[in-house]
Amino acid sequence: MTQTYQLFIDGQYCDPAGGEWFDTINPYTGETWAQIPRGGADDVDRAVKAAKRALENGPWATMSASARGKLMRRLGDLVAANAEWLAETEVRDNGKLLAEMAGQVRYHPEWWYYFGGLADKIEGSVIPVDKPDLLTYTTQEPVGVVAALTAWNSPLLFIAWKCAPAIAAGCTVVIKPSEYTSASTLEFMELTKQAGFPDGVFNVVTGFGAETGARLVEHPDVAKITFTGSDTTGRAVYQSAAKGLKRVSLELGGKSPNIVFDDADLDAAAAGVVSGIFAATGQTCIAGSRLLVQNSIRDRLVDKLVAMGRTAVIGNPMLPDVNIGPVTTPPQYKKIMDYIDVARAEGARCVLGGQRACGPDLDRGLFVEPTIFVDVTNDMRIAQEEVFGPVLSVIGFDDEADAVRIGNDVIYGLAAGVWTRDIGRAVRMTKALKAGMVWVNTYRAVSYMVPFGGIKSSGLGRESGLQAIDEFLETKSVWISTSDTPPANPFIQR
Ligand code: NAD
Numbered sequence: 001m002t003q004t005y006q007l008f009i010d011g012q013y014c015d016p017a018g019g020e021w022f023d024t025i026n027p028y029t030g031e032t033w034a035q036i037p038r039g040g041a042d043d044v045d046r047a048v049k050a051a052k053r054a055l056e057n058g059p060w061a062t063m064s065a066s067a068r069g070k071l072m073r074r075l076g077d078l079v080a081a082n083a084e085w086l087a088e089t090e091v092r093d094n095g096k097l098l099a100e101m102a103g104q105v106r107y108h109p110e111w112w113y114y115f116g117g118l119a120d121k122i123e124g125s126v127i128p129v130d131k132p133d134l135l136t137y138t139t140q141e142p143v144g145v146v147a148a149l150t151a152w153n154s155p156l157l158f159i160a161w162k163c164a165p166a167i168a169a170g171c172t173v174v175i176k177p178s179e180y181t182s183a184s185t186l187e188f189m190e191l192t193k194q195a196g197f198p199d200g201v202f203n204v205v206t207g208f209g210a211e212t213g214a215r216l217v218e219h220p221d222v223a224k225i226t227f228t229g230s231d232t233t234g235r236a237v238y239q240s241a242a243k244g245l246k247r248v249s250l251e252l253g254g255k256s257p258n259i260v261f262d263d264a265d266l267d268a269a270a271a272g273v274v275s276g277i278f279a280a281t282g283q284t285c286i287a288g289s290r291l292l293v294q295n296s297i298r299d300r301l302v303d304k305l306v307a308m309g310r311t312a313v314i315g316n317p318m319l320p321d322v323n324i325g326p327v328t329t330p331p332q333y334k335k336i337m338d339y340i341d342v343a344r345a346e347g348a349r350c351v352l353g354g355q356r357a358c359g360p361d362l363d364r365g366l367f368v369e370p371t372i373f374v375d376v377t378n379d380m381r382i383a384q385e386e387v388f389g390p391v392l393s394v395i396g397f398d399d400e401a402d403a404v405r406i407g408n409d410v411i412y413g414l415a416a417g418v419w420t421r422d423i424g425r426a427v428r429m430t431k432a433l434k435a436g437m438v439w440v441n442t443y444r445a446v447s448y449m450v451p452f453g454g455i456k457s458s459g460l461g462r463e464s465g466l467q468a469i470d471e472f473l474e475t476k477s478v479w480i481s482t483s484d485t486p487p488a489n490p491f492i493q494r
Helices: 041-056 058-062 065-081 083-094 098-107 109-121 155-168 183-195 209-218 231-243 266-277 295-311 330-346 400-408 423-432 466-472
Strands: 007-009 012-014 021-025 032-037 134-142 145-149 172-176 202-204 222-228 247-251 257-260 290-294 349-352 371-374 391-397 415-419 437-440 473-481
Touching (some): 007 183, 032 183, 041 058, 041 145, 041 172, 041 202, 041 209, 065 109, 065 155, 065 183, 083 098, 083 155, 083 183, 098 109, 109 155, 109 466, 145 155, 145 209, 155 172, 155 183, 172 209, 209 222, 209 231, 231 247, 257 400, 266 295, 266 415, 290 295, 290 400, 295 349, 295 371, 391 400, 400 423, 423 437, 466 473
Parallel strands (some): 145 222, 172 202, 222 247, 290 391, 371 391, 415 437
Antiparallel strands (some): 007 012, 007 202, 021 032, 134 473, 349 371
16 A cells, blocks of 8 residues: 655645656665655746745744744754654665664754754844944845755755755745655655644655756746755756856765775774765765775775675665665666676776675665775776765775875865874875865764865755855845935945
8 A cells, every 4th residue: 555645835735736646666675655746837836936925924924033943943853753753754765774764863853953043143243334424234134935955865864954054044945855755855844834834934846856856946936946966967956047046055976085094993994984885875975985095004904894894784774783775766776786887897806795685685675785896096987986876996095195186086075084093194184185074083974063065066055054054044235324414426426
């Protein structure tokens, strides 16, 4: 018995205007478990108009920032109270480990608490302007209707990252989740109702990227786009948004180096490398998909990684002792297997995995063995292009300068890891690496307090942390004359 979902527009669940739905599949069982509405141009228009009405009229437009913050904290409490089933919905759709998704959803409320607390601390400034008869100050105003487009790997987390600062700023949102993992976003809307958000503040239009997503991006009443996805789609979104001169932030892909020096704690580094590439079945933007290892310790480290990879349990993501779940989508599975072929053809040597994982418990879903390639050079496609799967490319380096050169020699600049006991080297590396985030002797840590985002082809703007709220604000400068006499000469500029 499959579940049939509805769109969420103007505070109500409703059917799509076109009366069409599409299947959503459980990646572990390979079975359709729900029907997702196929939103069309009319639905997008209704959702954006509802968001615009809520922004300009009605209770949200006049609500105090403190009251906004209270609603956000209430929403955080509701997410905490409902974390278990939300996480299960997420796993049913994206196939990631319940252990990881439950942790993620339990952590999710922190974004509502943090940004809810910031809502009434958004301040302008009084400027001691150089014209004594003028009072001049700035105010910070919501940028407008925000379109939030999310990727399939962590839909609920992305709602928190995008919507918490947007809502704190006083914006209203229309969310377009990935067509592969829309259910949890639709379920989440019920909590926004229970929290008491006015109608139209949150809206969700589900559907396909090139159809529903593209319509949303080009809608004239959308002021700001916050996008998480591939750099290919990100570029298309950026081009479309440029026509309307819309504000854009982009969280895109990566090919992040995890760099291990010969003075590192090798056991800790091995665990960090494994967590960087095999956690979430490698389906994470911050995957440390290039292991840069100093040549003097290369074989020792690779042996440790192979041993750890061999013991990884592949299987049902709902089970607590499973380490690697299925790949989320059939196109993603094909892409991973194609890259494994490319790596072999390029001359890389596979020392672990490299096959579809099969077995009585695995045959319905699409599982890929944790895979390690050695003898990789940084000019190979397997070293340059994002695989978004459990495939590690091992590249040797001689010294620090070599590590920096190879580390930076990709189009991406999302994240990097450095493993060394030498504090001076650690600091030098954090400065030299061209990435939005650098971890030293750890990997894949995130927090609502710490900016997240990349440079180069990994995107524009930052999510989380104090500055995230600026992505959803416009500055207005106000000039008030305190003079009681008219200007001496109205024909010249003051
Ligand atoms: P994707 O680019 O295929 O899709 C992302 C979203 O954009 C989806 O909602 C999709 O429906 C929509 N979309 C697709 N075509 C569109 C179009 N023409 N116009 C408007 N919207 C469109 O990405 P994906 O496969 O869902 O996600 C994987 C990618 O996301 C990887 O590259 C990964 O690195 C990246 N990612 C980045 C971050 C980050 O924070 N930097 C986090 C997670 C994932």
